[in-house]
Amino acid sequence: MMAAPDSQRHVDQRIEAVSEALCALRDALSALSLALKDWQFEVDHERHALVESAVHDLLVRIASEHGQPSARPGAGRPDAGKA
DSSP: OOOOHHHHHHHHHHHHHHHHHHHHHHHHHHHHHHHHHHHHHHHHHHHHHHHHHHHHHHHHHHHHHTTOOOSSTTTTOTTTTOO
16 A cells, blocks of 8 residues: 555655754754864863963972072073073
């Protein structure tokens, strides 16, 4: 027994609608994935900068507590003050 032409057309339309919805969902998920990668890069960059700053501050504090020259780049070198 074969489906009526109207019924088959209705099924085809529904299949096309589902296919279009799946394509839209795929595009949205791809955009979300890219946005999350960008956000993760920014978070990692900020975290790295915070750790770098904390390490620098700790080195400065340790150096000052032990009477060492500052932990600034070039500090303690004989030619540091010459320009």
